[in-house]
Amino acid sequence: MARAIVTRGLRKEFPYLNPSPNMSTSDQWLEYLLSLITGKNATGMGVEKRRTVAVESLDLEVEEGEFFGLLGPNGAGKSTSIKMLATILAPTAGTATINGYDLVRDWRAVRASINVVHSGGWLGFDHELSIRWNLQAWARIYGLSKKEAARRTQEVLDIVGLSDKAEETSGTLSSGQRQRLALAKGFLMEAPILLCDEPTVGLDPNSAAAVRSFIKDDVNRKRGITVLLTTHYMQEADQLCDRVAIMDKGRIVACDTPDRLKASVQAKAILMEVRNFRIEMLFDFKKEHGQWLVTEKLDQNGNGSLRVLCSPREAESTITTAVEACGGQVVGWSRDDISLEDVFIVLTGRRLAA
């Protein structure tokens, strides 16, 4: 199968100025201009030039028609990666091909090969003008004739289920409908690859489910469009993606199908129902048993559940005894499935979401 996206050591560093907090903007300009003229970092003059590495090294191979996920916490470098692939940001190093075209050399062909949808996509609409007019205008800006733009606008409105809202303005839409509007804009041109940057951020569960279903069923399965989705929702990645790359601190730390990633974790998850396990007891428990990764859902009386990720060799009775030794009461336990979040925790030692 042909590869839709290939990246090799793609890296992005951002230069930035770190001004002294009491410098005015015009002082910063002046200092920066001086640093440009002298060719030196203006350290000592109040401004220091530093670099932030957003993407350390991105190595990906996404096949045609695949639904591929980039899963990672905020700040992992997912959006930066998408922006590089969308030719909005210039890579600092590395190479990439999109639909067979070189990302830097053939940027025009790359742009013609992709559609981009991101969580704030509806922001670029003129909220004083109708949804239909906005979409038609974007279609024309992307090169369609007036007639083609009108036809295509109606098609995408039908696809995202917003035909009945076409004459309204985007300000009247719910957050889920706005996200569908962003998707509609992303589909004005029929490109073979869709780059989707956190499309369900901020949506309620029903709207998020509708957007996910649309991208998976209508876009990927029905139309065969390759999808590269970034998300920090592990369930989203698990539910949608054929393969997932787990990203942390600008690097891919693992890449495989969700099932194989979960199977690769040498751990088991125990879900315990507890009573009277107050917060101070929980602290003691976590302190004494640092080898276990514990997450909890407890009310103020300490009633609720504990989820313990531990070695497969660990006996459930050992954990039950440990909880009771800290003052809690275990009323039952069961095995829980390993999730992509567990994979992330095992690989990085941190949780995915704050």
Place this chain on the structure above:
Amino acid sequence: MSSTAMPKTRLNLRETLGVMSVLAERNFRLMTRFSASAVMFYIGVFADAAISAFLGTALIGQAQAAQIGGDYVSYVIVGLAYSQLMYTSISAPHQSLSGAYWSARLEPLLRAPLPLRTIIMGDALFSYFTDFVTIAIYGLVGILFGMAMPSSGVILPAAGILVLGCVSVLGFGFLSASMFNLINAKAPVANSEPVQWLVRTLQRLVCGVYFPVTALPGWLQTVGNFMPQTYVLDAVRRLLIPNYPKGPTLPVHSSFGLDPQVANLIAIAVLTAFILPLGLWAFDKGLEKARKDGGLSRWT
């Protein structure tokens, strides 16, 4: 899938003009949404022109009037009208880029199959159309204050100089827009961008919008020599004001022994050949820098 919505890598001239027209239509639709604001703006234009004409008729003595063809109203109305168009060339690129950035339209615009410069120009197009309303108001004020009417034969050459004038200072406009990324001049407030502020101030001070350049101290006249607006305004006044002096009116006219109008056109061409490529080069450099440091993204 239908085949007509396949993405394109480049647009032909007809498609490019289509994009420019849709951008102009967008601005027209947005303006008509805020029609009260537009009406108030044009009332302000009328008042400003009337104030200038009043001041001219009340304060300009006969000796000074002789230097400008004896008709200060015509002098200042032509100056205001043409400087308005040139001001649009200076300010529209930065305004357009800034508007796209702050309204989260810049990233999607960058994915369009035509250069950002062309999109910026399409966005600016509507500002030129609104300028024609402004010019008509200036003309109305001129008629009310007894401005001498030009003959119909000079309308076409005057329109040619008008286009030349707009193009000649467009380089300043792109230079101004480049500052958006080069020095991070992104604040959407007046005078926050230094090139635009400087050129606009100099245009009013040293290019002969309100008074003849020869009324300035010598060093300021020298500054005016390097501004294409100086020559555009002189050239158009020679066409539109019947009694405008035929001899040299600018320092450069006496230097080369050429016909003043020919000298004006040469000066405009030379300055345009320098400023326009400089502006476009700086604009591209700004974009290149922004693609490196992430300055094109605001909201996403």
